Structure formats: structure tokens, C-alpha cells
Amino acid sequence: xxxxxxxxxxWLRRGLLGLALVVALVVGGTAFRVWYVARADDxxxxxxxxxxxxxxxxxxxxxxxxxxxxxxxxxxxxxxARHIITSGGSRVGDAFTEAEAGVRWLVDxxxxxxxxxxxPEGSDTxxxxxxxxxxxxxxxxNSAVIVSDPWHSLRAGTMARDVGLDAWxxxxxxxxxxQTRETQAKYIFRETGALLYYRLSKNPADDIGGTGLx
Numbered sequence: 560x561x562x563x564x565x566x567x568x569x570w571l572r573r574g575l576l577g578l579a580l581v582v583a584l585v586v587g588g589t590a591f592r593v594w595y596v597a598r599a600d601d602x603x604x605x606x607x608x609x610x611x612x613x614x615x616x617x618x619x620x621x622x623x624x625x626x627x628x629x630x631x632x633x634x635x636x637x638x639x640a641r642h643i644i645t646s647g648g649s650r651v652g653d654a655f656t657e658a659e660a661g662v663r664w665l666v667d668x669x670x671x672x673x674x675x676x677x678x679p680e681g682s683d684t685x686x687x688x689x690x691x692x693x694x695x696x697x698x699x700x701n702s703a704v705i706v707s708d709p710w711h712s713l714r715a716g717t718m719a720r721d722v723g724l725d726a727w728x729x730x731x732x733x734x735x736x737x738q739t740r741e742t743q744a745k746y747i748f749r750e751t752g753a754l755l756y757y758r759l760s761k762n763p764a765d766d767i768g769g770t771g772l773x
Contacts, residue, residue: 590751596716597709597747601727606700607676608640609691609726611684611707611715612647612657620664623708624657626734628664631706634729635670639704644676644694646687683763684711685718692722704729708736710746714754721761 610631613624620628631643643665647657655663656679666672678694681687695703702725707715712728719726731737736746753764 589755590747593710593713593747593750596713600729602639602729605640605702605704607695607703608634608643609703609705610645610661615655615657615660618655618660618663620660623734623736626731627706628661630731632665632668632670642674644678644691646678646691648679648681684715685763688718689722692724701725710750714750
């Protein structure tokens with residue numbers, strides 16, 4: 560090496576530093592977008608409102624799921640769409656699917672049964688949205704407003720568009736997930752990782768070992 564030149568070890572350090580910077584920018588930029596889209600609330604008219612499923616207990620939605628359903632009903636009452644699609648399958652031993660529990664809640668709270676559709680398929684966001692897209696296509700619907708939790712909105716909207724829906728998001732801003740800053744930070748972190756994994760693999764994060772992210 561010439562005096563004053565840069566040796567292999569120095570180049571390696573620079574390369575690793577550059578790689579770390581790129582990773583930090585990608586992760587930080589994705590986290591910012593998760594946060595930014597979580598704040599959006601697009602209530603433009605759509606063919607259908609799609610409620611992404613969450614846990615249910617013997618036909619009764621969990622607090623997280625109930626918050627999503629309540630927001631969907633508000634959108635329906637405002638005329639954003641004339642139909643609500645609920646999504647989500649069931650776990651072993653469940654008597655109801657998430658989609659069925661969602662429809663039960665909506666009907667019990669004043670939405671006409673004929674204005675609801677249960678799509679009881681999928682154990683994660685991507686598979687549920689594929690089933691929803693197939694149902695929407697069969698009915699001649701193209702556009703959908705996706706209802707989920709704020710931090711889930713970017714990934715859900717991305718997946719919905721990837722499976723063929725003209726989709727935008729209107730997240731609920733009530734429920735356990737949005738009550739504390741600590742909870743919000745945890746879900747932003749989780750959703751950032753899940754979205755990056757999906758963009759790299761086009762598979763849901765649950766495929767890497769039951770993360771619960773979908």
C-alpha cells in the first residue's frame with residue numbers, strides 16, 4: 560500500500576458503515592411512513608368498506624376488533640360505502656370465524672344484514688385480502704376503504720392494492736392499540752418489520768414462525 564493510501568480494512572469499514580447507513584435509512588423511512596399513513600383518514604366513496612378481522616370470543620369481537628367494526632359502521636352511516644365486508648377465518652376449536660363475528664356485531668348495532676358480507680377465510684392479512692378481493696371481483700366491485708388499526712394501515716393498504724383492489728385506508732383511532740404511547744411505539748416497530756419482510760418476500764410475516772403480525 561502506498562503511504563497515505565487506504566487499505567482493505569479501511570475499505571471494509573467504510574463499506575460496512577455505508578451498508579448500516581442504508582439499512583437505517585430504509586428502516587427509519589418505513590417507520591415514518593407507517594406513522595404517517597396511520598394519521599390519514601381517507602373517506603372517499605368506495606364500493607365497499609372492508610374490516611380486517613381480529614380476535615373474537617365465541618362470536619363476540621375482542622375490543623380491538625370491536626373498535627374496527629364501530630369505525631366501519633360510522634363510515635357506513637356517513638355514506639362512504641353501501642356495503643361492509645368483514646374478513647378473517649377461525650382458529651382450531653372456534654365456533655365462529657372472525658368474519659361471522661363481525662357481521663353479527665354490525666347487524667346487532669343497526670347495519671342491515673343485506674348490506675354485510677362475511678368472507679370467513681384467511682389466518683393473516685394477505686390471505687384474508689386475497690379472499691376479499693375475489694369476493695369483490697365476483698360482485699363487480701373494484702374499490703374499497705380498508706379499516707384496521709392505525710399502525711396496520713400502510714401494510715394493509717399495500718397488500719390490498721397488490722391483490723387487485725383499488726384501496727385506501729381509514730383506520731380506527733380508538734381501542735387498546737392506540738391508548739398509550741408505549742403501545743403505539745411497539746406496534747409501529749412491529750409493523751415496520753412486517754412490512755419490510757412483506758416487501759422483500761411478498762409473504763405475510765406469520766410465515767416466519769407465528770409472529771402474530773399477519
